Amino acid sequence: MLFSVSPENRPIMVASLxxxxxxxxxxxxxxxxxxxxxxxxxxxxxxxxxxxxxxGICTAGMMMVILLGHIDxxxxxxxxxxxxxATAVGGEMALPTALAxxxxxxxLNGFGVAFxxxxxxxxxxxxxxxxxxxxxxxxxxxxxxxxxxxLMLFLAKDRILGIPVAIFMWAxxxxxxxxxxxxxxxxxxxxxxxxxxxxxYLSGIRTRLVIMGAFVxxxxxxxxxxxxxAGYSAKAYQGMGNVFLLPAxxxxxxxGTHILGGRGRYAGTLVGVILIVxxxxxxxxxxxxxxxxxxxxxxxxxxxxxxxxxSQRVTS
Amino acid sequence: xxxxxxxxxxMQNTGFAVALLLLAVLYFAYNLIHPRGFSSAVAIQNAxxxxxxxFVAMAQTLPVLLGGLDLSVGxxxxxxxxxxxxxxxxxxxxILLGMVVTLLAGAAFGLANGxxxxxxxxxxxxxxxxxxxxxxGLALLVRPKxxxxxxxxxxxxxxxxxxxxxxxxxxxDSGNAWWLRPFADIPVxxxxxxxxxxxxxxxxxxxxxxxxxxxxxxxxxxAFMTGLPIARAKITAFTLGGFLAACGGLYLAIQTSSGNADxxxxxAYTLNSxxxxxxxGTSLLGGVGSAIGSIIGAMILRVISFYFRILxxxxxxxxxxxxxxxLIAVSFGAIRTLxxxxxxxxxx
Numbered sequence: 001m002l003f004s005v006s007p008e009n010r011p012i013m014v015a016s017l018x019x020x021x022x023x024x025x026x027x028x029x030x031x032x033x034x035x036x037x038x039x040x041x042x043x044x045x046x047x048x049x050x051x052x053x054x055x056g057i058c059t060a061g062m063m064m065v066i067l068l069g070h071i072d073x074x075x076x077x078x079x080x081x082x083x084x085x086a087t088a089v090g091g092e093m094a095l096p097t098a099l100a101x102x103x104x105x106x107x108l109n110g111f112g113v114a115f116x117x118x119x120x121x122x123x124x125x126x127x128x129x130x131x132x133x134x135x136x137x138x139x140x141x142x143x144x145x146x147x148x149x150x151l152m153l154f155l156a157k158d159r160i161l162g163i164p165v166a167i168f169m170w171a172x173x174x175x176x177x178x179x180x181x182x183x184x185x186x187x188x189x190x191x192x193x194x195x196x197x198x199x200x201y202l203s204g205i206r207t208r209l210v211i212m213g214a215f216v217x218x219x220x221x222x223x224x225x226x227x228x229x230a231g232y233s234a235k236a237y238q239g240m241g242n243v244f245l246l247p248a249x250x251x252x253x254x255x256g257t258h259i260l261g262g263r264g265r266y267a268g269t270l271v272g273v274i275l276i277v278x279x280x281x282x283x284x285x286x287x288x289x290x291x292x293x294x295x296x297x298x299x300x301x302x303x304x305x306x307x308x309x310x311s312q313r314v315t316s
Numbered sequence: 317x318x319x320x321x322x323x324x325x326x327m328q329n330t331g332f333a334v335a336l337l338l339l340a341v342l343y344f345a346y347n348l349i350h351p352r353g354f355s356s357a358v359a360i361q362n363a364x365x366x367x368x369x370x371f372v373a374m375a376q377t378l379p380v381l382l383g384g385l386d387l388s389v390g391x392x393x394x395x396x397x398x399x400x401x402x403x404x405x406x407x408x409x410x411i412l413l414g415m416v417v418t419l420l421a422g423a424a425f426g427l428a429n430g431x432x433x434x435x436x437x438x439x440x441x442x443x444x445x446x447x448x449x450x451x452x453g454l455a456l457l458v459r460p461k462x463x464x465x466x467x468x469x470x471x472x473x474x475x476x477x478x479x480x481x482x483x484x485x486x487x488x489d490s491g492n493a494w495w496l497r498p499f500a501d502i503p504v505x506x507x508x509x510x511x512x513x514x515x516x517x518x519x520x521x522x523x524x525x526x527x528x529x530x531x532x533x534x535x536x537x538x539a540f541m542t543g544l545p546i547a548r549a550k551i552t553a554f555t556l557g558g559f560l561a562a563c564g565g566l567y568l569a570i571q572t573s574s575g576n577a578d579x580x581x582x583x584a585y586t587l588n589s590x591x592x593x594x595x596x597g598t599s600l601l602g603g604v605g606s607a608i609g610s611i612i613g614a615m616i617l618r619v620i621s622f623y624f625r626i627l628x629x630x631x632x633x634x635x636x637x638x639x640x641x642x643l644i645a646v647s648f649g650a651i652r653t654l655x656x657x658x659x660x661x662x663x664x
Contacts, residue, residue, distance in 0.1 A: 071441075073587075112647070115653075116647055116649075116650035116653065117649075117650060117652065117653045117662055118646055118647060118649050118650060119594075119600040119601070121385065121590065121600055122590060122591065122594050122600060122646050123643075123646060123647075125587055125590060125591065125642075126591075126639060126642045126643035126646055127639075127643065128639075129635065129638060129639030129642055129643070130636065130639035130640055130643055131639075132635050132639065133633070133634075133635035133636025133637065133638065133639040133640070134636055136632055136635045136636065137630075137632050137633050137635075137636050140631075140632035196663075197663040198660050198663040201659070201660070201663060202660075207663075242580070242583075246445060246449075249442075249445060250442075250445060250446070253442050259439045259441060259442050260439065289456075289460075290453075290456055291453045291454070291455075291456035291457045291460070292453065293453070294449045294450065294452045294453030294456065295449070295450050295453035295454065296453075297446075297449045297453075298446040298447055298448070298449035298450035298451075298453065299446075299450065301442070301445070301446035301449075302432060302436070302438070302443065302446045302447070305436070305438045305442065305443070305446075306436050306438070310436065310437040310438065311437050311438070311439065312437075313437065314536040314537050314540060315537065315540055315541075
């Protein structure tokens with residue numbers, strides 16, 4: 001029963017139910033128009049999850065930051081910068097370069113938010129703009145190599161045992177984040193710092209380093225997603241990360257993570273990503289024009305949050 | 317111990333004062349370097365490019381003062397821009413009606429935001445993320461392709477100097493009346509901006525509702541315990557935000573004679589509005605700042621981009637320089653951390 005579920009798991013239950021509703025509605029639509037049910041075929045679902053894995057990896061990193069009550073608006077251009085430098089360097093060093101870009105951005109974000117105490121909203125926005133500027137300056141004057149290396153192509157496009165490698169990557173990142181959040185001291189410190197930083201500080205948690213760690217994780221995830229996306233589209237291009245920012249935040253929140261930090265489970269985030277990916281694919285099957293998509297998208301987020309995301313009234 | 321009035325004002329409005337000074341210096345230097353500096357033509361062009369973002373920044377200020385954030389301002393501006401591009405033509409009465417409908421549409425959308433935030437009890441940043449998507453969707457419904465039909469006289473009159481405005485509509489001896497002389501070279505867009513600031517923002521700020529907005533941003537619990545009208549203040553703030561965003565959209569339609577439901581553009585306006593609000597001395601934590609400051613912040617952002625036109629800077633480096641300036645400007649907020657005596661004060 002819905003009401004016997006603990007409050008922490010309720011968002012996950014509701015979101016999962018909604019995923020099933022989306023699948024059923026989509027299937028009903030395709031059955032009535034073409035008489036087939038592509039949504040329920042494993043091949044189609046795997047393909048959707050493959051394209052969803054980029055969003056999934058971004059979202060995993062975003063969740064770490066949101067758990068602290070912060071936000072990482074630099075994600076789109078971190079992703080793009082990592083992908084573009086990786087393809088420009090090419091060869092065997094492509095992957096390490098991308099991760100190094102992610103690490104550097106994460107350290108910068110963490111430094112600004114944790115040590116300079118600039119609100120993450122504005123600091124990461126500034127970093128995002130700077131990264132965009134760097135990429136424009138780098139690629140505008142001359143055209144560096146932008147095609148993906150064989151390893152990137154393999155990671156994004158190939159299949160092992162009939163399952164896309166990208167899904168394995170997503171699963172790997174998910175496992176790391178989930179274990180980190182539930183089984184390590186760092187994970188517990190993230191929840192503590194997100195709930196009330198002053199209390200966490202007084203209880204001996206080095207909250208600055210925790211914040212740094214979360215931002216580094218976020219940027220590394222974005223960089224990984226960038227590498228995969230570059231592999232998937234066989235090249236890196238300007239603005240490739242822009243479409244991921246808002247869906248990533250939405251997926252984290254739909255999964256029950258509190259936007260002000262301190263509460264949320266990784267399983268919820270996973271369900272949130274799947275929900276958004278499936279919603280998108282059902283809407284494209286229905287050949288919904290962009291206008292309708294945006295409206296439905298907004299209404300779904302509001303509706304879901306009204307169902308379980310209501311915060312308490314501030315009365316004292 | 318009473319301090320002198322202006323000294324206390326300066327203590328309370330340091331961010332705003334610094335922004336004002338920065339703008340004055342930047343714009344003065346800009347006019348010195350510009351080959352046709354200190355002329356009405358330059359001022360008009362600059363004003364035209366500033367007004368839309370200035371309105372959107374004002375709109376963003378209200379949710380920020382509450383301690384939240386409105387990610388839908390750019391989308392609401394886009395939506396109203398598209399509505400205005402459909403309605404601003406025909407007889408003068410029709411045009412006037414079109415303007416009213418546009419502004420009402422923006423206010424209504426803001427009201428919806430406020431109702432969702434207050435009665436739905438969803439955090440503003442997420443609620444407006446979702447409603448922003450809805451606004452873009454509606455804008456695409458109104459105007460699937462960029463374009464529009466805006467009355468040419470109106471467009472000309474409102475985007476030039478006061479003289480041209482009078483001449484277009486045959487007021488004050490077609491702009492030649494003696495009493496109009498002192499004002500003849502002032503850009504109309506600046507007058508519109510100042511008008512909205514004085515007639516909408518200042519009265520609001522002095523009202524109980526407006527003061528409650530500040531109180532909520534400082535300490536919502538305390539505001540509730542004091543018996544201030546929390547729900548009313550929040551709803552009004554979001555409604556006013558929608559109205560101001562609609563002013564921006566309306567002006568953009570008049571300026572460009574068209575509407576464009578561009579998702580990227582909407583996002584850029586939203587993000588720039590946050591930057592402008594912060595540059596204008598408003599705290600993202602809520603409770604401190606003003607919409608006037610945000611206008612100044614928006615102007616600073618724009619003046620920086622004007623510099624690129626007259627200085628011989630590689631266009632490819634422009635986004636980088638813009639970003640670095642923004643990053644450095646906000647990093648000055650870190651000075652606060654040096655002054656804090658109690659470590660715990662940092663964790664607010």
